[in-house]
Amino acid sequence: MKNENKYPIKAVAQKTGLSVHVIRAWEKRYNAVVPNRTETNRRLYSESDIEKLQILLKLTDQGHNIGGIANLSIDELRDLVEDRQEPRMENYKVQREVRQPTDPDKYFTSCLKSVYALDLKELESTLYKASVSFSQPVLLDRIIIPLITHIGDLWKEGEIRVYHEHMVTASLRGFLSNLIDTSKNSESAPKILATTPQGQLHELGALIVSAVASSEGWNVTYLGPNLPAEEIVGAAEQLNCKAIAISIVYPLDDYMLRKELIKFKQILPDNISLLVGGKGARGYLDVLEEIGARVILDIANFKKSLSAIRENKYN
Amino acid sequence: MKNENKYPIKAVAQKTGLSVHVIRAWEKRYNAVVPNRTETNRRLYSESDIEKLQILLKLTDQGHNIGGIANLSIDELRDLVEDRQEPRMENYKVQREVRQPTDPDKYFTSCLKSVYALDLKELESTLYKASVSFSQPVLLDRIIIPLITHIGDLWKEGEIRVYHEHMVTASLRGFLSNLIDTSKNSESAPKILATTPQGQLHELGALIVSAVASSEGWNVTYLGPNLPAEEIVGAAEQLNCKAIAISIVYPLDDYMLRKELIKFKQILPDNISLLVGGKGARGYLDVLEEIGARVILDIANFKKSLSAIRENKYN
């Protein structure tokens, strides 16, 4: 058994939500928890000390007076805790069973309709429903990505107005950032940074990339669109990222963007991979080759590159 | 296996957010991290050195005293780190709502720290906790709005880099769009559209506006930044909005923006109110008067205008 007296009083206070005053008072008055001390008389608590304090807090919230329960053992305390009602599994089950196997395409067209109608509520609730019915890959591949590319096409052809595109972006951004959920993947997962280079205001591509990378177990930081090369690299370095993913949508050939991309050659460290995707990437193949970037043509391709980088075949 | 000792102390300071003084002090006093040296006695840190320092910093924020943890191994340290993701709701809600340092300022400074460290996870989890502990107005007035204005100031003074500002934007956007939650307010609630005019890429102001309006019971459609006047009005008309809120941050006087604003005079229907806010709005008072816009100076002001419009005293 390890000697686990590792927590100073401040950490205990933060973990339990008690104030340091109260922790000391409980010790002095009732010997609720008597921690070991360092040579210089500082308190050092063990994990079970903390657990006991947590239970005591819960019990006092439930009406017990601290003086009466403080000197009980952990086991005795546990018996006192009223267990709250069980999680409501039934609800979930019912949903699952009732749900009929539907076609992703139906959701897709339904989303599209909402976009035309500028009906945000409808769009979001459809997306939400879809996210319950389908796995994340299906959701991405069959609904969200088609939706985005379709919107992109319509926009280029002038079939829809700018505000349509903005609305979809805003809406999907919210939806996808839920999907990404930074806290999901562990600290130790490899990190990737997603953004678009300066001048590129269309961020949906970068959002897709973020969602895919997240579902592949990466730790994604999404920085929004329109960042200069130095900033992208600076952020990637500070975050210790293994890779940078940038998305280029439009236009197909832009002198400024070309200049912006070339900057990467100078400032990108060896141990960071650069992935470039999006419809617009084709227009810059020569520059991309020169700066040593990987060009991503589709999602499958992107996933492959991710796992290659992860296994250090590259970098 | 390359044992890469390639980071000089300055780089380490930038990556970790610690000062060079502190890094050296930790080495001298506790041998926290003992880097290799060049032939001329300069420190050269490895990646794992940096990682250890980052973990140490996080742990000190979590209440550990540096002297007590500095000589632990990386693995031992990792075990100590709180991976606070699964708040078992029962514990959390009951405890946190009642107890905890109920000081919004603490959350504010804690958020600011996370921004400096580029620690998205930490930032979002702090915001989440704050949203549990405080009412929405307090959350907005005491934490989020100060955070945004502070970031804005730092940015203007060149104290932080562009990617800091982007990170906060991306993160807050996700967070606020949850807060706004389009489906919350009823169909019959008055509608408002929030955005920024063409050329204005800073969207945080518009996001605040959205959050406030939503908490006042409006039905908010957030269209993201950088929309031409025709598009804004077009969208407002199609959505049957009672009001349009646009945010101007910077620069204080821009010819293009002036032109953009004047367009509203031509195309804005009588039954739609135009509200203009943000630090940058002061620079355009003359134009704004001409186009019949309401200038919003602060949040209280904004709320008043909203209820006035709602009651049809105006429009």
Next chain:
DNA sequence: TTTTACTTGACAAATACTCGACAAGAAGTT
């Protein structure tokens, strides 16, 4: 030369410790 990094020693602010006191509320008594 000017800037940056290194070491050492010193200082001051922050933090933790003990003890004692106070006040609001709960519980018991008249």
Next chain:
DNA sequence: AACTTCTTGTCGAGTATTTGTCAAGTAAAA
């Protein structure tokens, strides 16, 4: 209902320890 008494969270004063910061002098780099 009014009055004790008890419980318990909070605070302050005084002391000790911990820790971030800085200055001075030297060495290396630009």
